[in-house]
Amino acid sequence: MDSSVELDGAVAIVTGAGDGLGRAEALGLASAGARLVLGDVRADAAHAVADEIKAMGGEAVVVVGDVAEWATGESLVTTAVSTYGRLDALVNNAGVVRDRMVFTMSEEEWDLVIRVHLRGHFVTTRHATAYWRDRHKSGAPTSGSIVNTSSEAFLLGSPGQPNYAAAKGGIVAFTLSTARSCARYGVRANAICPRGRTAMTEQLMGAAPTEGFDPMAPEHVAPLVTYLASPLSSRITGEVFVVHGGVAALLAPPTVRATFRTDHGGWTTDAIRSALDPFFVADPPQPGFVSEETLPLAESTFDDPRS
Numbered sequence: 001m002d003s004s005v006e007l008d009g010a011v012a013i014v015t016g017a018g019d020g021l022g023r024a025e026a027l028g029l030a031s032a033g034a035r036l037v038l039g040d041v042r043a044d045a046a047h048a049v050a051d052e053i054k055a056m057g058g059e060a061v062v063v064v065g066d067v068a069e070w071a072t073g074e075s076l077v078t079t080a081v082s083t084y085g086r087l088d089a090l091v092n093n094a095g096v097v098r099d100r101m102v103f104t105m106s107e108e109e110w111d112l113v114i115r116v117h118l119r120g121h122f123v124t125t126r127h128a129t130a131y132w133r134d135r136h137k138s139g140a141p142t143s144g145s146i147v148n149t150s151s152e153a154f155l156l157g158s159p160g161q162p163n164y165a166a167a168k169g170g171i172v173a174f175t176l177s178t179a180r181s182c183a184r185y186g187v188r189a190n191a192i193c194p195r196g197r198t199a200m201t202e203q204l205m206g207a208a209p210t211e212g213f214d215p216m217a218p219e220h221v222a223p224l225v226t227y228l229a230s231p232l233s234s235r236i237t238g239e240v241f242v243v244h245g246g247v248a249a250l251l252a253p254p255t256v257r258a259t260f261r262t263d264h265g266g267w268t269t270d271a272i273r274s275a276l277d278p279f280f281v282a283d284p285p286q287p288g289f290v291s292e293e294t295l296p297l298a299e300s301t302f303d304d305p306r307s
């Protein structure tokens with residue numbers, strides 16, 4: 001057990017807890033003393049993690065279902081409250097990939113990935129924040145923490161993952177909106193962009209080293225999630241972290257790269273061209289937003305299936 005970050009008696013939901021990062025995060029939270037509600041679409045996987053937690057002396061119950069279903073989100077929250085009497089943290093982690101270039105992607109591949117990630121984050125958050133808001137309004141002391149799961153794919157515009165990059169960008173925007181709207185009810189929301197060798201990424205990352213430190217072991221993501229879930233991080237909300245073995249990077253908000261003005265009232269097409277042409281001198285043109293200086297590409301390509 002972590003010596004200082006203790007969650008004794010706290011109750012946490014983890015979605016997609018049956019495997020990979022969600023499993024590691026659930027075990028990390030349980031090690032810190034939290035009681036768990038494990039959500040996953042795969043019953044066997046979720047029950048296996050519940051058994052691991054119980055074998056450690058912890059408590060865990062399972063809610064089986066598609067996280068993007070309204071009823072699943074509702075059931076995760078009501079199960080936490082009916083089983084343990086409270087809810088303290090929600091870790092939105094469940095996810096899938098359907099990688100394809102934008103010009104060959106099917107409707108189904110787009111819709112599934114947007115649905116599981118973005119709607120899956122919304123549905124659970126909708127029910128958890130309603131619970132915390134009701135508690136706050138009843139005068140009870142309230143402290144809720146939401147940890148959402150984005151990805152560096154959103155920052156880098158991962159070329160083979162237009163659905164996934166868009167969903168993960170949406171999750172960051174959703175996190176900021178939740179943080180701002182729910183602060184008055186004692187609720188915080190942060191997002192992580194993790195890296196870990198899991199079923200989702202093992203083909204990209206290859207086998208784990210046979211000896212020594214493995215920076216891509218999913219377990220390395222869990223301590224930040226446990227800390228963000230705990231009241232010890234009460235000053236942290238509306239933030240986005242990149243996290244993997246031995247690294248936790250706090251992202252800065254988007255900044256303005258350059259501002260162009262005209263002294264002659266509104267823009268004309270010629271005036272805007274004169275202002276912008278000198279700025280974009282690179283040949284061939286580079287997509288904007290993130291440069292290697294802000295996030296080294298060599299360290300940031302794990303979600304890109306073509307890298």
Ligand SMILES: NC(=O)c1ccc[n+]([C@@H]2O[C@H](COP(=O)([O-])OP(=O)(O)OC[C@H]3O[C@@H](n4cnc5c(N)ncnc54)[C@H](O)[C@@H]3O)[C@@H](O)[C@H]2O)c1
Nearest residue numbers: 016018019020021041066067094095151195196198199200
């Ligand atoms: N592994 C990485 O390097 C990495 C990098 C960036 C972001 N992420 C994100 O981290 C999260 C976890 O990824 P992972 O690598 O552990 O993947 P994983 O495939 O190992 O685990 C995902 C889990 O989610 C469950 N799941 C899938 N769809 C579901 C649904 N509709 N409802 C409920 N559960 C569902 C799966 O059954 C599985 O147990 C995802 O959101 C992923 O996008 C992972």
